[in-house]
Amino acid sequence: MNTENHELENNNLQNGNTIVLITGANRSIGLETAKQLAQKGFFVYLGSRDLAKGEAIVKELSEQGLKNIKAIEIDVTKPESISSAKNIVEKEQGKLDILINNAGIPGTLPQTAAETSVDNIREVFETNFFGVINVTQAFLELLKKSDRPRISNITSGLGSLTLHSDPTWKYYQVKHAAYGPSKSALNAYTIVLAYELKDSNFKVNVIDPGYTATDFNGHRGPGSVESAASFIIKHTVTDDDAPTGQFYSNDIDDEIGISPW
Numbered sequence: 001m002n003t004e005n006h007e008l009e010n011n012n013l014q015n016g017n018t019i020v021l022i023t024g025a026n027r028s029i030g031l032e033t034a035k036q037l038a039q040k041g042f043f044v045y046l047g048s049r050d051l052a053k054g055e056a057i058v059k060e061l062s063e064q065g066l067k068n069i070k071a072i073e074i075d076v077t078k079p080e081s082i083s084s085a086k087n088i089v090e091k092e093q094g095k096l097d098i099l100i101n102n103a104g105i106p107g108t109l110p111q112t113a114a115e116t117s118v119d120n121i122r123e124v125f126e127t128n129f130f131g132v133i134n135v136t137q138a139f140l141e142l143l144k145k146s147d148r149p150r151i152s153n154i155t156s157g158l159g160s161l162t163l164h165s166d167p168t169w170k171y172y173q174v175k176h177a178a179y180g181p182s183k184s185a186l187n188a189y190t191i192v193l194a195y196e197l198k199d200s201n202f203k204v205n206v207i208d209p210g211y212t213a214t215d216f217n218g219h220r221g222p223g224s225v226e227s228a229a230s231f232i233i234k235h236t237v238t239d240d241d242a243p244t245g246q247f248y249s250n251d252i253d254d255e256i257g258i259s260p261w
Contacts, residue, residue, distance in 0.1 A: 024103030076131030159183025194245030
């Protein structure tokens with residue numbers, strides 16, 4: 001990061017001019033990401049399907065000194081909920097700088113290819129894949145009003161076709177017929193979206209926060225939510241010359257940070 005860009009970014013943060021929306025942010029990695037961004041001076045909309053739960057969390061954070069977080073109701077599977085959230089952000093801010101599509105569900109387990117019901121697969125795709133598309137398309141208008149728009153789609157190493165084809169990968173045996181494919185589809189969509197926006201100032205990437213101990217997996221992951229959130233922010237708050245259309249993984253990150261799809 002050059003000195004001029006760094007100073008501009010710091011000024012924006014201090015003035016509260018960087019507006020963020022995180023879906024599925026009322027707990028775990030999404031919540032921690034919201035907290036870390038707010039601590040850096042961003043104004044964060046904490047997306048939650050249940051507004052009351054989101055507001056309760058925001059109240060606690062406010063009592064801890066974080067005043068620049070606001071709960072917003074958004075269910076990524078319901079177009080009317082997304083539209084309402086978009087209208088709120090547009091009325092209050094007039095733009096959106098960062099969209100972090102974090103909302104996701106695992107689906108009912110186990111998920112064998114031979115026996116997992118289509119209904120189970122469809123439910124997972126509705127949130128993890130179509131939900132991201134619903135939100136992204138709805139908020140593109142506001143993102144285009146930002147000087148440095150960023151879209152980060154939260155994925156998983158379990159969506160990597162390259163890794164799933166490698167018997168030496170440490171999670172090679174973990175295969176799900178709904179969850180993994182939903183993230184593979186998300187990765188593919190991200191490539192297309194990044195390509196369409198490549199001649200603009202957008203940066204669109206998929207980010208795998210790593211196998212993290214959360215409610216999502218019964219707290220079995222070795223990673224912490226703090227590390228996961230920090231990794232997401234690292235590859236979201238980027239310079240103008242940063243890559244777009246890439247897959248970053250906190251589990252297998254190399255010096256460059258680009259991982260196999």
